[in-house]
Amino acid sequence: MKSNIAHLVEQALALIPELADAPELSSISKSVERTRDSRHGDFTTNIAMRLAKSVDKNPRELAAQIIEYLPASKFVDKVELAGPGFINFHVASAAFHQEIASILDNGDNYGRQKAKEKPRYLIEFVSANPTGPLHVGHGRHAAYGATLGNLIEAAGYPVDREYYLNDAGRQMDILGVSVWVRMLEQRGERVPFPEAGYKGDYIGEIAASVDNSQLPDVSVDKLCSDLPPDAPAGDKEQFIDALIRKAGELLGEDLFRYVRHEAHTRISADIEDDLKGFGIEFDRWFSEQSLTDEGLISDALQLLKDRGMLYEKDGATWFRATDYGDEKDRVVVRENGKTTYFASDIAYHYGKRKRGYDHLLDVLGSDHHGYVARVRAGLEAMGYAGDCLEVELVQFVSLYRADKKLSMSTRSGSFVTLRQLREEVGNDAARFFYVMRSNDQHLDFDLELAKKHSNDNPVYYIQYAHARVASVFRQLNEKSMKWDKGPGLENLAALAETHEKALMRTLSRYPEIIELAANNRAPQHLVHYLRDLASEFHTYYNAHTFIVDEDELRNARLALIAATRQVIANGLNILGVSAPDSM
C-alpha cells in the first residue's frame, strides 16, 4: 500500500525538470510515511520540504506543483497540501478492501515479502559455552535471535541459524576436571573441590552417569601432592591449571579426553533439547574443535600471513588489527604455540564467508562489544568488506519476583535456568517478554506479571483477541449459520463504522511493520503493533455485534475479523508465540 503511494510521488517528481538531479530523489519511498494523526489522512510525504532548498523554491509552492503532477489513482481519494509543505494522502476505501482480500488470500504468507536470493544471511546466536545449562540471560539471546531470523526470512531473505559450540580450549579442561573430581568424591575420596571448577549439581549428575570402570583410584594425598594452594589462600586459576595437568598424568590423556567429551556432549544435548522445547532450532551446531581438526585456523592464519598481516613479537604471533581500526594488535598464536580464542573466531568467520554467506549477523552479549572491532578487522584483513559482519548486542536480563530482584550469581549456584523459567511462566510468555524490549535496553523480567492471566499481561491480551475471533466463528456454527467469504469481500463497503475503518487501516500496516522490524532488527516493533491491533479489535468487539441478521453486513464483518485473526496469527508466529483458538 505504501509503495503504491511512493510510486505516485515518484511519477510526479519525474515530470518536474528542475528536480532531475536533486540528490534526495533516491529516498522517495523513505519520505512516504504513515500519518500519526488520522486527520492528516493515511500517508504523508515531506519530500517537498526536503527538495525545496536544492531547487531554491518555497516548500509549499513545490508541494503544490508536485500535487498538480500526481497521476490519478483509484486508490487515492484526496490529496492535500498541509502545514509547512506536507503532502497528505487520503487512501480510498477500495484500497483497504483489497488489502482485506489479500490477507485472506495469502493466509499464512500474508506479510511475507517476495523471496530474494541475496544477501544470504547467517545468524549466529546463543552460542553459550557447553559448561552448564542455559540460564535466563541465554533465553533472551535465544528468543531475540530466533525472532530476528523469522523476521529477516519474512522480509524475503535466505537465513541460516547457527550455534557456535565452544568445545575446545581450557574451559573444557576445567569442565573435565570438575567432573573427574566429583567422580572421585562419589568413590568416597575426600578430595577438595577446586574453587575455579564448575559447581552446579549437573556436574555431579554427569559424574554419576559416566562409565567409571577404567577410572584409576586416586587418593587425596596423591592428588594434592605438589599442587599449589587453592583460593582463598592461593590463586584459584593456578590451582586448577595444576589440577588439569594432574588429571592428564593420573588419568591418562585418553581417559581425560573421554571424561571431557562425555561432559560437553551431554551438556550440549541438554542445551539443544532445552532450545527445541523453547521452539528454537538451528540449522547447524558448529564445533569450535572442528576449526582445528579441519585446518580452518591454519588456513585463515596462512591467508593473513600471505597478506602480510601477521608479525612476531615476544615469542608470539600478532595480527595487525590496528591497521583496521582496532585499538591494539592482537595475539593469534601464543608463546606456548597454542592459538588463541581470537584465532578461532577469525577462522570461524572466515569459514562462514567461505561457506557462501554474504551477511554475517552475530547476536552477542553486550559484554562482548569490545571484540566486534577485532573480528571485523580480521575479516577486512582477509579481503572481505567490513560491513558483511553485523553484530547485535543484547543487554542483560534481571529477574524480578514481586518487586524483588533475584540474585543471578552463577558461583553460588542460585541462578535461574531457562528451563525453570519456561516451566514457571510458559513458553509463550517467555518468548514474548524477551523480545518486548529493545535489545540494547536492559530487561526487567517480571515473573509474576508473565504468569498473570489478566489484561496486565500483554501476551494474553493479544492471544485473547485471536481466541475471540475463533469463538465468534464457533458461535456462528452453533447458530447453524455460515460465513460466505465471497459475498463478505464484495460487501466490505458496508463497513462504515469508525472502528471498522481504524481496524482496516491498522491491518494494512502489517507488511510495513514486518519490513521495519526486520530492517531495524527490532522485534519490539512487531510486539507493539500486535498490541495495537488487538486493542483495536477488542474495542470493535465491544462496540459492535458481528453476528447480525443482515447477510451482507454479517459476511463483511466476519471477513474483517477473519483477516484480523490471520494477521495476529502471522505476527505471533514470527515471535514464536502460539495463537490459541480458545483460552
Added chain:
RNA sequence: GCGCCCGUAGCUCAGUUGGAUAGAGCACCUGCCUCCUAAGCAGGGGGUCGCAGGUUCGAAUCCUGCCGGGCGCACCA
C-alpha cells in the same frame, strides 16, 4: 583514563532513522456483563524527553561539552 550502550509520565518502556499537539501498559480514580469469552471495553488526572549549547523551515531524534548508570579495555574463553 579510553571506547561502546543507555538516561522520555510515580514504575516498566515505545517513539516509523529530522516532522504536525511526545505515546502505550502498569499503578491511581469513575463507569460498563439479560448481550459473539469481563484474560474485555469507555472515560480521567499525570511530562523542563538528564543538563547546557549548536546545526535548520522544524530536534526526544543529528553534532559538541558536561552529569548520572551499565559494560568492556588478556599471550581467558
